[in-house]
Amino acid sequence: MKPFNVFPYGSKIDFMRVRWFSMGLAIALAVISLIGIATKGFNFALDFTGGTAVELHFDKPVNVEQVRGKLDDGGFGGAQVQTFGSGNDLLVRLQTIGDSEGVNKVSQQTATQIQKLLTTDGNKASVVSSEFVGPQVGKDLAQNGVWAVVFVLVGFLIYISFRFEKKFAVAAVVGTLHDVLICLGWFAWTQHEFDLTVLAGVLSVMGFSINDTIVVFDRVRENFRSMRGDPKNILNISINQTLSRTVITSFVALLSALALYIYGGDSMRGMSEAMIIGIVIGTLSSIFISAPMLTLKHLRVTHEDMMPKTKYDAELARRP
Numbered sequence: 001m002k003p004f005n006v007f008p009y010g011s012k013i014d015f016m017r018v019r020w021f022s023m024g025l026a027i028a029l030a031v032i033s034l035i036g037i038a039t040k041g042f043n044f045a046l047d048f049t050g051g052t053a054v055e056l057h058f059d060k061p062v063n064v065e066q067v068r069g070k071l072d073d074g075g076f077g078g079a080q081v082q083t084f085g086s087g088n089d090l091l092v093r094l095q096t097i098g099d100s101e102g103v104n105k106v107s108q109q110t111a112t113q114i115q116k117l118l119t120t121d122g123n124k125a126s127v128v129s130s131e132f133v134g135p136q137v138g139k140d141l142a143q144n145g146v147w148a149v150v151f152v153l154v155g156f157l158i159y160i161s162f163r164f165e166k167k168f169a170v171a172a173v174v175g176t177l178h179d180v181l182i183c184l185g186w187f188a189w190t191q192h193e194f195d196l197t198v199l200a201g202v203l204s205v206m207g208f209s210i211n212d213t214i215v216v217f218d219r220v221r222e223n224f225r226s227m228r229g230d231p232k233n234i235l236n237i238s239i240n241q242t243l244s245r246t247v248i249t250s251f252v253a254l255l256s257a258l259a260l261y262i263y264g265g266d267s268m269r270g271m272s273e274a275m276i277i278g279i280v281i282g283t284l285s286s287i288f289i290s291a292p293m294l295t296l297k298h299l300r301v302t303h304e305d306m307m308p309k310t311k312y313d314a315e316l317a318r319r320p
Contacts, residue, residue, distance in 0.1 A: 007247070011240040016232040019292030026178055026289050033185020040188050045195030045270075046080060048142045051095040054111045055128040056118065061087030064265065067118060074117045080195075082267045089128075145199045152203065153177065156210050164217055167299045172213045175290035179209045179282045183274050197271035205278025208253065213286040216242050220291070224301065231301055235291055243287075250283040 007013075046053075064081050067090060071079045079094040092114055111130035118125045153173055160169035183202050187194050220238040227234055257279060261272035294301040 007240070007243045011243060012236070013240055013243070014236055015239050015287060016236050016292060016295065019288070019295060022288035023292055026285070029185070030178055030181045033181045033188070036185045036188035040191065042184075042188055042194040043191045044142070045193045046093045046095060047196045048194070049095065050132070051093060052110050052130065052132055054092045054094075054114055054130045056090045056092060056115065056125050057128050058088045058090070058118075058123050058125050060123045062090065062118075062123065064090070067092075068266070070117055071114070074113075076114065076117075078193075080267065082265075141196065145196075148199075148203060149180065149206070152206050156206075160210075160214070160217075163214075164221060165301070167294060167301055168217050168221075171290045171293040171299055172210060172217065174293060175213055175285040176206050176209045176282075178289060179205055179278055179285050182281045183277050186277055187270075187274070192273065193270055195270055197268060198274050201271035201274030201278070204275060205282060208275075208279060209282030209285060212246055212249070212282060213290045215245065216286050216291055220294070220301070232295055235294060239287055239291055246283060246286065250279055254279050 064083060068079065068081050071077070071081065071092070071094075076094055079092055081090060081092050083089065084091055094110070108130055111127045115125050115127050153176065156176060157169050157173050160172050180202060183205055186192075187198065216239060219242050220235060223234050223238050223241075224231075227237070254276065257272050257275040260268055261276060264272055293299050
């Protein structure tokens with residue numbers, strides 16, 4: 001069966017020609033993202049700020065969107081509503097207003113108010129449990145999320161250094177870090193709710209971005225070992241040869257993220273939003289950021305980097 005190629009295998013698109021523009025644009029976007037994170041911060045959800053979690057059971061299945069509407073109308077705007085188990089069980093999470101000594105009492109009062117608000121003539125709501133999640137738990141979750149990102153980046157750096165070469169590792173990690181910054185900057189500037197599902201989306205973006213970059217770098221290494229010529233030309237050839245695979249893989253992943261965004265409901269919207277942005281930016285970064293970085297002065301890749309020095313010299317000596 002003949003493989004399906006969006007772009008011909010022998011395409012000659014000159015990506016290196018626009019490398020200065022693409023890297024300059026990447027730096028500008030990263031700076032804008034950092035400004036948004038530093039000045040506006042994130043709109044942290046209850047996972048990080050703490051609040052009340054109320055578990056409700058209904059006599060009949062309920063519509064989650066209608067429940068959210070009733071809570072908004074009743075003065076509980078921003079509440080997170082999701083089903084668990086069956087359609088008769090709901091988990092409502094919202095911020096609790098009160099001092100540190102009376103939060104449990106306030107949480108119980110809030111649960112009672114929600115129960116009365118959601119109870120209808122034909123469908124009674126009953127409170128199964130009500131508990132307060134303190135802000136310290138949310139702070140610990142935020143710190144663990146930061147450590148998770150750092151751990152993944154360091155792991156990428158070590159792995160790629162062993163598999164390829166240190167120059168490749170630096171370029172790949174910088175590209176991945178750029179993708180994470182753009183995702184975080186988007187949530188900072190838009191003030192969309194940042195919860196644990198968004199953090200999971202950011203981590204998945206890191207995995208997708210580094211995977212796409214490794215595919216390109218693997219072809220770069222093969223071509224440097226088998227071809228002669230200018231490094232920029234070999235980088236162009238390598239990107240063109242993997243371009244169809246990159247586009248097809250990214251398009252399929254994007255379709256999945258779009259389906260999750262459209263049909264996943266509010267509880268999965270943050271995660272799917274992070275994945276959509278990450279897939280698009282990650283695909284572009286592997287082509288226009290990570291690969292062009294291998295032409296920079298201290299990261300410039302050469303034939304000597306791709307094979308042992310003695311072997312390279314022996315091959316040159318045998319040539320006329």
